[in-house]
Amino acid sequence: MSRTWAWIAGGLVAAPVAAFAAWALATNAKLFLITALNGFTLGALYFLVASGFTLVFGLMRNVNLAHGSLYLLGGYLGFEIGDRTGSWLLALVAGFVAAALFGLLLQTAVFRFMPGQDLRQTLVTIALAIMLADVMLWQWGGQIYQFDPPRVIFGGTPLPLIDRYPTYRLVVLALAIALGVLLWAFLNRTRVGMMIRAGVDDRAMLAAAGVNVHFVFAVTFAIGAGLAGLGGVVGGTALSIAPGEDTRYLLASLMVVIVGGMGSVVGAGLGAALIGMAEQFGLAYAPTYGIVFMFVVLVLVLAFRPQGLLGRRA
């Protein structure tokens, strides 16, 4: 597609969006701003979960459809720890560590034995997701769990134009940005990060260069899974932890990486913001068709850039 066509296509998409924004700002600026902030903060949560998904996919070409289960597992175990110790921060750590350890187990016990067989890996992760969902339902039952975060982050914060906005949502946004920066620094400034990036580009060459690829894979999987578990505690605090949330965040992760481009952390950030916005604006302005807006974003991206906004052709 030539540059001109890209501009025309961009204009065709941007014009209605700009028109809608102008209309919404003119009629009800407060609703518009709150929705935009909601979209951003939801996108931040999606980014926390999807960045691990895209990292694992980028390096291992492994679509881990049990990613939503890791989210839920991190949430439940984080809740248990938080409940026992009364510390939300410990719950956060526990969510990350539990999911990371489980991810490590998955990588070393299952995926190591089927490298490159991605359809098989996908089927295995589906089977694991079904089993995990059932085991968690068995253990924690169908009720809804809610975290008890520190008072400091649970009140409201006065913002210009909006009277009060939940502080926690802003904390999620800050956390996602901090994590994004950390992840970027880890990938671009550390030795292991360099190995991971090299692995994304050419796995075989990385192995030939004398790097222990299994180690790199295990680290990546642990980080990716841990991010999902962390997302479980963060998301569980914002909303709640209940059966079925695994599917919801799996869908969000899928949408985010399809839109943003597989394997790209920056793409995951962009995709998460878009998907979060689409969902929140859909909910605010067309309640029963909210999901359709996410779908429209997905279709537009697939129609014009099948590899995702920042993805490279596989």
Next chain:
Amino acid sequence: MSAADWRKAMNSGATSQAWPRPGRADVRAGTPAPRPRVDEGRASAPPWLVSIGRRVRPAHVIVLAALIAYPWVASPFFTFQIGAQSLALGLIALSLTFLAGYGGMVSLAQMTVAGIAGYAVAIFGASGTNEVSLGWPWWLAVVLALPFAMLAAIVIGWLSVRTEGIYTIMITLAIGVAFYYLVLQNYAVFNGFQGFQRVLAPRVFGVAWGDAVPFYYLALFWALAGYAAVIWVVRTPFGIALQGIRDNPRRMATLGFHVTAHRVAAYALAGAIAAVGGVLMVWYNGLISPGSVGTTALINVLIVSVLGGLRHPIGPFVGALAFVLLQNFAIDLFDRERFNLVIGTVFLLIVLFSPDGLLGWWARLAAHWPAGGARVRSRSGP
């Protein structure tokens, strides 16, 4: 497709690198060699009948006779809950087997297509929720449901064939789950969480098609029709081109085949099969609700297909039978609540140890008997 081929298919990278193959005619890898047309002249019957007659083996006749006689020996429970449900579920899974086994496209949205047909029947036809249902005659509802579902299948196909391999699974899963949330949240058209109750099979020619035995035969008829359609289509030039595209899209494109068009056409055909299965499914259950198209339902179709084996169109029916039996009798072995754990474990074991599913086990078993083994081995592909 032989076991080795399927293993190769399982290994195919998302990077869509062409699989290393020698430079012979890949296209024929999964299809029978062209048969010499010697007996066409002396046969008085039309050629299509001869062609059918040539393929029918005693085993086919025995299985067909057993399927027809089944309701007379089985209790209504076994006829309806086991027999008819397996056939309807198998028909939906057949659409996935066709796409995955012959087209190399694993779509998780087949239950969505079936669900769209089911929802269309409930929305256009009569149901317990008359405020939302339009209450048109059943035949009009069905006639409208099929093109609706096929159109949806074409859209899904067009979107997902823009990507390959593993991406197809992700995109079709995303589409399927998005449809689930749409029907869950939307009350104006899809009646939200409740869905539609009392969507019953019609009464035609004095036969209540919702009753156990008539419904069994209805399901059997359409299952056979779908099975025959797949068997026939994969031998047509279109089907052979499709298998060529599965094996090496780049080479087929170089040969002048329109890869995207073939793939979308495969989605359309699979959509038609799934739509018929969807109509049967909604009549079988008597209701349709978001749960009918939820993630579990989407993935169950994949489980049924993989459980049976993707290398032959009989696979999904074998898989469906195993799945339905497990669903109904796992309660005796375990807690009913833990069905998902049981089916997940079975699925995991199948994926880990038998990439060909139950058909693969059957082939391995048959290989131990000299006669049976010889027949299985000489059998040319799917």
